Amino acid sequence: MKLRQKILLLAVAPLAVAMFGIALAVRYQATALARHERALVEAAYLQSKEMELRHYVELAQSAIAPMVDSGRNDADTRRAAMEALARLDYGPDGYFFLYDLQGRNLMHPRQPELVGQDLWLMRDPQGALTIQQLIAAAKAGGGAVRYQWKKPSSQQLAPKLGYVVAVPAWNWMLGTGIYLDDVERTLRQLDARAETDIRETMAWIGVIAGISILLVAAGGLALNVSDHREADAKLHQLARRVVQSQEEERARLSRELHDGISQLLVSVKLVLEAATNRLKLAPAEGASVAPVLGMALNRLDSVFNEVRRVARNLRPALLDDLGLFAALQHLAREMQAGSTLEIHVTQTGQPCELADEQATALFRIAQEALTNVERHAHARRVEVALAFEDKQTRLTVRDDGTGFDVARMQSDPQRGIGLRNLRERMAALDGQFVLSSSPAGTRLVATLPTRLSAQPPAPPPAPAPVSEISQS
The missing domain is CATH 3.30.565.10 (Histidine kinase-like ATPase, C-terminal domain)
Incomplete structure (x- = not known):
């Protein structure tokens, strides 16, 4: 993997991990908030229903209070009280019921078949002793109880919230209740709506994460392309410069060889030819040829010096x-x-x-x-x-x-x-x-x-003193 790809991966990977972590945190917080909201709605709804039921029970107590307070405890008086309670219904599933404190049903306007039955050991599908719970709440001074009961309008078991009180003078338990299936339905709708909102939020986070990653990748790609173009331009420029430098170096060497060494060699050649012609014309006058040969030797020394200078410029022997x-x-x-x-x-x-x-x-x-x-x-x-x-x-x-x-x-x-x-x-x-x-x-x-040479170093001679160069 190339370095730029690694850098791009290092930029995209933390962003993806961060967005994934944010998504998990948002989902967890949203789920917790939805559960908390559901609990608050359920508690508030049940509290309002409990208050409503308590008011209904107080109304029923006030309806039979004159008969209870009269001090009479005969069957006719109790029957009159039961008939009065039976007429106090509200809605299709709102009614009052009566039990004695031993669990025997005394009155049930919607289920008359239960009247007279001993329901002390009656259990709901979860195994709870329904009537015993209601009687216990009534003996404790009255209160609300949640349980399962057959709904008269649908003949199906439904969750119910009941409120009961005791009538100690007649050994009665008076109560009423409201079915909570509509509450459960409302809460399920809230849960479904919360789940939908959470999914939409996660979808938005996914879209934002995708766009962010694409933008980072696009920026990295654009930077990569830009750098590649700049690098290519510099590489082309460098290649041209290398070729140009090679041509300049060749031209310089050509000029030095032509203008310096070549001309010196030509002059040496001419001097030697002149000395040869003199010897041919006057062999006895050899002494006169010596200055010419000395001039040729001097010019050969100049050629050697020029060759050394060119060689030093290419790579100094020192x-x-x-x-x-x-x-x-x-x-x-x-x-x-x-x-x-x-x-x-x-x-x-x-x-x-x-x-x-x-x-x-x-x-x-x-x-x-x-x-x-x-x-x-x-x-x-x-x-x-x-x-x-x-x-x-x-x-x-x-x-x-x-x-x-x-x-x-x-x-x-x-x-x-x-x-x-x-x-x-x-x-x-x-x-x-x-x-x-x-x-x-x-x-x-x-x-x-420091990387030493493979060749053992030779001891350098003492450098010649140079006034312009100091050695410390």
């Missing part, structure tokens, strides 16, 4: 023979000879022979840096410091020139090709390349991890 520091000293001497620059080369630390590619890279960086200083910096003094440390070798080039805008130079694909080449050369060797510039001057630092 870099292979005496090491990096000596090559930097020689480079400084050559650049000082043809300019007004004052170049100081220093060395610190315990010298060690570097690997060929490392020594070459540091030398080329110094060469490029000094060339740029000479051409563009308008500097008077340059300091080149080579430092050998325990685990790295550092080259520092500092000048007192006018400086330049580093960020602008690096962002312009048409400029700074040489600096980018140096940076890439260091990166290829696992090194670091730091460049800083201001109106007070420019500072270049190239650092490479």
Whole structure:
């Protein structure tokens, strides 16, 4: 997997995990809120129904209160009270019932077949003793009880909320109730609505998460495409620059060979031909040919020097023979000879022979840096410091020139090709390349991890004293 794909994955994966966590948290909170809301609605509804039932029971108590309070306890008086309660119905399923405190049914307007039956041991489908619960609540001073009972209008068992009180004077339990199937239906509708809302919320979160991930992916793709285009443009520019540099180097070598070495060889050839013709015409006058041959030898020496100069420009022999520091000293001497620059080369630390590619890279960086200083910096003094440390070798080039805008130079694909080449050369060797510039001057630092050469280093001879170069 490529680095950009990993970065995109690292951007998308936390977002997806975060959205998934948010979805789970929202679902949990919404479910808990729906349950809490359901409990509150159910409690409030049951409380209101309980108050309503208590008012109904109080109304029934007030209807039979004159007969109870009369002190009579005969059968006619009780029958009159039962008839009065039987007439007090409300709605299709609202009625009053009577039991004695031993569980025998005394009156039931909707289910007359129960009258006279002992229902003390009657159980609902869940096994609860229905009548005993009602009598216990009545003896405790009255209260509400939830139980299962057959609904008269549908002849089906339905949840019911009853409210009962005791009539101690006649050993009665008086009560009424309201069926809760409509309450259960309302609560199921609330649950269904809450579940629908939760699903819609989760769907919205999913849509938002999908859009967010797509936006991040699209942004990453756009950035990737943009970076690829920029990289391709820089690569094309670099390729053109490499080709151009090769052609410039070939043209330079051609000019030097043609204008220097070639002409010197031609002149030597002409001098030798003149000496040959003289000897042919006057063999006895050999002494007069000696100056001509001396001139030819001098010109051959010039040819050899020119060949050495061209070879040094291609790769200095001192870099292979005496090491990096000596090559930097020689480079400084050559650049000082043809300019007004004052170049100081220093060395610190315990010298060690570097690997060929490392020594070459540091030398080329110094060469490029000094060339740029000479051409563009308008500097008077340059300091080149080579430092050998325990685990790295550092080259520092500092000048007192006018400086330049580093960020602008690096962002312009048409400029700074040489600096980018140096940076890439260091990166290829696992090194670091730091460049800083201001109106007070420019500072270049190239650092490479120490990797010794496979060849054992030869002891370098003492360098010749150079007044312009100091060694620390």
